[in-house]
Amino acid sequence: MFLLKELLMYKFTSQSMYEILHILQNILPTTSVKEILEFEVLNPDFATSAYAGTSIIIEDKEYIYRGYKAWTDLAELLQCKMLTPTCQTPNFVTIRFQKLDSEDSFHTSLDVKEEKYGTSSSFSQIHKNEEPAFLAHYLKALQNVTINKRLRVLNLGVNSGDEFEVIQKYATNFENMELIGIDYSASAINEARQKFLACAVSDSEEVPLGCGNVTFYTHDINDLVSLNLGTFDLIISIGTLQSSNLEFNPLFMSLVQNYLKKDGAMILGFPNCRWMDGAMVYGAKAKNYSFSEMSLLYKDVVFCKKYLQQKKFRVTITGKEYIFLTATSIRKD
Numbered sequence: 454m455f456l457l458k459e460l461l462m463y464k465f466t467s468q469s470m471y472e473i474l475h476i477l478q479n480i481l482p483t484t485s486v487k488e489i490l491e492f493e494v495l496n497p498d499f500a501t502s503a504y505a506g507t508s509i510i511i512e513d514k515e516y517i518y519r520g521y522k523a524w525t526d527l528a529e530l531l532q533c534k535m536l537t538p539t540c541q542t543p544n545f546v547t548i549r550f551q552k553l554d555s556e557d558s559f560h561t562s563l564d565v566k567e568e569k570y571g572t573s574s575s576f577s578q579i580h581k582n583e584e585p586a587f588l589a590h591y592l593k594a595l596q597n598v599t600i601n602k603r604l605r606v607l608n609l610g611v612n613s614g615d616e617f618e619v620i621q622k623y624a625t626n627f628e629n630m631e632l633i634g635i636d637y638s639a640s641a642i643n644e645a646r647q648k649f650l651a652c653a654v655s656d657s658e659e660v661p662l663g664c665g666n667v668t669f670y671t672h673d674i675n676d677l678v679s680l681n682l683g684t685f686d687l688i689i690s691i692g693t694l695q696s697s698n699l700e701f702n703p704l705f706m707s708l709v710q711n712y713l714k715k716d717g718a719m720i721l722g723f724p725n726c727r728w729m730d731g732a733m734v735y736g737a738k739a740k741n742y743s744f745s746e747m748s749l750l751y752k753d754v755v756f757c758k759k760y761l762q763q764k765k766f767r768v769t770i771t772g773k774e775y776i777f778l779t780a781t782s783i784r785k786d
Contacts, residue, residue: 464493464545467515470505474527477550481531486554486730489536496546497521511544524548534732558729570612571640579728581691581775582615586733590772591619591691591722597769597779598718600624603687607712608634609674610693614645617667621649628652632667633682639671674699677712684714691722691775694753701753709764719766719780721757723750726774735774754778 465473480490495516500509507518521538528535533550540546558575570576581587601624608616611634621627636642649667672680674693688708694701713719725737725747736745757778758768766780 465517466495467508467517469517470519470523470527477527477531481533481552484552486552488552490533490550490552491547493541493545493547494519494524496540496544497524499544529732529734532729532734534730553730553732553734555729557731558727570636571638572613572644573640576728577613577641577644578731580615582619584733584774586772586774588619590775590777591616591720592623593771594720594777594779595620595623598687598720598781600687601626603718604630605683605685605714606630606632606687606689607682607685608632609688609690609708610696611636611645611669612638612641614648614669616689616691617645618648628666630666633670633685634668635670635672635674635677635680637671637673642669642671645669674704677707682712684712685717686714687718687720688713689720689722691720692724694721695723695749702756705757706760709761715784716782718782719761719778721778721780722772723754723776723778724774725750725772725776733774750776 477490484490495509495511495518497518497520500507500518503509503518503520505519505523509516509518524538525535528550531550532553532555534553536549536551538546538548600620606620611617614634617632617634620630620632624630634642634645636645646669649669652665652667670680675698693699694705709719725735727734727736727738737747737750738744739746739749754770754776757780758770761768761780765782765784767783768778768780771777771779
C-alpha cells in the first residue's frame with residue numbers, strides 16, 4: 454500500500470485504472486476531511502480523439518491516456534472534489550482530489566421536516582438550476598411536454614420555486630399560465646413568493662400581488678383535497694413524492710385520477726444523487742447500505758411508467774443524477 458506522502462510524489466504512468474482505484478481506495482480511509490491527494494498523470498490535452506486506456510509512448514516510455522472526464526468521475530466515486538489541476542510540464546499534470554465531508558449534508562439533518570428544507574437549512578444552499586446535469590434534463594422534459602400549451606401547472610414540493618424560475622425563462626406564454634406551488638416549509642414558500650412578487654397570489658385571501666398567475670401554498674401534500682385545486686394541464690414533482698411521510702403509490706395514482714386533465718402531462722424527478730459538502734454526488738443511497746443501491750428508485754420509476762402507460766400516456770425516462778419521467782397523454786377521446 455502506498456503511504457500518503459508517497460502518493461503525493463507519485464506519477465501514474467502505465468498503471469491500469471484497476472490499480473489506481475485500488476491504491477486510492479486504500480489511502481482515502483486514512484485521510485482527513487478536506488485533505489488533498491495529489492498525483493501526476495499524462496496531460497489529458499496531450500491527445501485528441503483518444504479513448505481512456507489508449508497507450509501512448511513518450512521518449513520510449515509507455516503512458517496510459519485518460520481524459521479529464523475519467524478523473525472527475527473517479528473523484529466523485531471516491532467522494533472527493535476534483536480541484537484545479539496544475540501543469541508541471543507540457544506533457545504532465547498534477548491531479549488534485551479533496552476529500553468531501555459526507556456528514557455535511559441535509560440528508561443527515563435531524564431538523565423537523567418543515568425546517569429540514571427551510572431557508573435556514575443546508576438544503577437551501579442547493580441550487581439545482583446551476584447544475585447542468587439537472588437543468589439540461591429538466592429543460593428536455595419541459596420540451597417533451599410542450600410547456601407552451603400547458604396553461605395550468607401544479608408543482609408538489611415546490612420549495613423556493615426553482616422549477617418555476619426555469620419555466621418563467623423558457624416558456625413563451627408564461628404570463629398566460631396559472632402556476633400553483635405547494636410545500637410544507639413556510640420559510641421556503643415565503644422565499645418563493647419573494648422571487649415571484651410581481652406575479653404572486655396570496656394563499657390566504659387570494660389577494661393579487663401583481664399579475665396574479667402564480668400561487669404558493671404552505672400545505673401538507675397529504676391533504677390536497679382541502680385546497681379544492683381542480684385539474685391541471687401539467688403536474689410537476691421533483692424529489693418529493695418519495696418522502697417518508699407520503700404513501701407513494703396511492704398518492705401518485707390519486708394525482709393522475711383526480712388532478713390531471715385527460716390530455717395532461719407529468720414531469721416527475723427522482724433523485725439519483727446525494728448532496729454533500731457543496732457537491733452533487735451521483736447515486737441514490739438507501740438505508741442499511743454503505744454504497745449506492747437504486748432498487749427502490751427504479752421500483753418507483755417502473756411503477757409510474759406502467760401505470761401511466763395503462764392510462765394511455767407516452768412515457769420517457771431520461772437523466773442521470775436526477776431520473777426524469779415525462780408523460781404525455783395519447784388518448785384519442
